[in-house]
Amino acid sequence: MELFDVYKMMPIALAYAKGYHVYDTQGREYLDFYGGHAVISIGHSHPxxxxxxxxxLHSIGYYSNAVDFPxxxxxxxxLGELAGYEGYSLFLCNSGAEAMENALKLASFHTGKKKVVAFKGGFHGRTSAAVxxxxxxxIQAPINEGAGVVFLEPxxxxxxxxxxxxxDVCAVVIEGxxxxxxxxxxxxxxxxxxxxLCRKWEVAFICDEIQSGYGRTGKFFAHQHAGVAPDLITIAKGMGNGFPVGGVLIHPKFKASYGLLGTTFGGNPLACAASLAVLxxxxxxALINNAAAMGNYLKEQLKTIPEIVDITGEGLMLGISFAGSVKPIQQALTEEARVLTGSSALPNQIRLLPPLTIGKTAIDVFISKLKGVLAGVEA
Structure with a gap:
């Protein structure tokens, strides 16, 4: 049997990782400025x-949500303490897509409505409602068509x-x-x-913090830079540092009832141990403060590179844009400079999502390697 070929693969095979470096099967070291889709928050293989x-694992690996587990x-x-949402409740699941799925269901249950307002360019997952x-x-199959979604310009x-x-709208959804x-x-x-407007029209405000949450932007959640509190907040990625876990932070106006939501593996002991360790x-x-400081330092260094035409984002969630396609730049970064970065739907933008443990020395190495690659690509 072969793997179902749906992923565009990087030209490397990884064997192990530590801190903000990963190593391929030939033992070569790569600087990780992508964090595996922003998943690696506290660094690889943190002790x-x-x-x-x-x-x-030596205690209990799994049991049902029908039993208490301290x-x-x-x-x-x-989570409530560090995020500043002590008054909210938490529903645990397995992924960001599942978190969004359940947030949308809660919004619809609560309002009795089914239409959703989302924004152009957004990405919220690949399960049925999320996609x-x-x-x-x-990426929308025929079964997803006609779901009652209005896409607006932000x-x-x-x-x-x-x-x-x-x-007729139950929720407005936007990424932090x-x-x-x-x-x-x-x-x-x-x-x-x-x-x-959500308060005025009695609509649920859902903020998708799946990629931008968990300290990545220099605040626990990106929306906290604006001083707002959404009704529902979806989380995943950096939450488990690689262990599959997701969740929804839920305003107390949403009332729980037995059987309203459910999941077999959500909140399992291993996921909880991983998530608590991350927090x-x-x-x-002090990695949230570090993300803010290192994000500012990284921006300052990026501004010294004339080929970069725009820098967007906060903390350690940055987009760097160039005049043309970034494909040759990223290819050279991976294969020659041994630096991993991310792409986006914008063909001229590279996403930078390093672990929140990153320091000035690693940033200086990245900047040096990027300058070297740009010089080579131009030549």
């Missing part, structure tokens, strides 16, 4: 993370109010910072308008 998972409650308490609100027709409050005034569709930071004014490392090593 505290490994110890936590190892302890849990670590699950500890995770919810710690229907993703602005990419190429920063257009008048269009949003017009859509909500029809009275757009990732896959090209790094875009919603203005604080626009996020505040979404909050106000502990974020706190102990």
């Amino acid at each position: 505290h993370y490994i110890a936590a998972l190892t302890r849990q 670590l699950r409650n500890q995770l919810a308490e710690k 229907s609100i993703t602005d990419n027709a190429s 920063e257009r409050e008048e269009l949003l109010e017009e859509a909500l005034s029809a009275g 910072i757009r990732g896959v569709g090209g790094i875009y930071v919603p203005s604080a004014a626009f996020l505040k308008s979404i909050k106000e 502990e490392v974020l706190e102990k090593e």
Whole structure:
């Protein structure tokens, strides 16, 4: 049997990883400025993370959500404390797409409505409801068509109010910072308008923090730069540092009832151990502050490169744009400079999503390698 060939593969095969480096099967070292789609928040093979998972494996690896498990409650308490959402509740699941799926269901259950407003360029997952609100027709199967989604241009409050005034919308969904569709930071004014209009028209405000959350932007969540509090917040990626886990932070106005939501593996002991370890490392090593400081330092160094025409994003979630296609640049970065970076839907943009443990020395190495690659590509 062969693997179902649906991924565009990088020209490397990895064997192990440590800190902000990964190593291929031939032992060659690569600087990781992509973090595996922003998943690696506390660095590869962090000793505290490994110890936590190892302890849990020696204790209990899995049991049903129908029994109490203290670590699950500890995770919810710690997450609420560090994120500043103590008054919210937490539903645990397995991925970002599943988190979005459940957030949309909660919004629809709560309002009794089924239409959703999403924004052009957004990406929210590949499960049925999540992909229907993703602005990419190429990944929507026929079964996803006609799902009652309105796609709007961001920063257009008048269009949003017009859509909500029809009275049939259950939720407005936006990414804290757009990732896959090209790094875009919603203005604080626009996020505040979404909050106000959702309150006015009794619509749920869902913020997708799957890629932009967990300290990556220098705040626990990207929307906190704007000082707003969404009704539902979806999380995953950096939450487990590689262990599959996701969740929804839920405003207390959403009432739980038995059987309303469910998942077999969500909140399992191993996922909770991994997630709690991530929070502990974020706190102990002040990695959210580090993301802010190193993001600023990285921006300063990037501004010294004349070929870069634009820099967008916050903290360690940055997009660097060039005049033309970045394909030859990324190919040379991977194959010659041994640096891993990410792409986006914008053909001229590279996404930078390094582990939050990154420091000035590694950033200086990256800048030097990028300058060398650009000189070679131009030549």
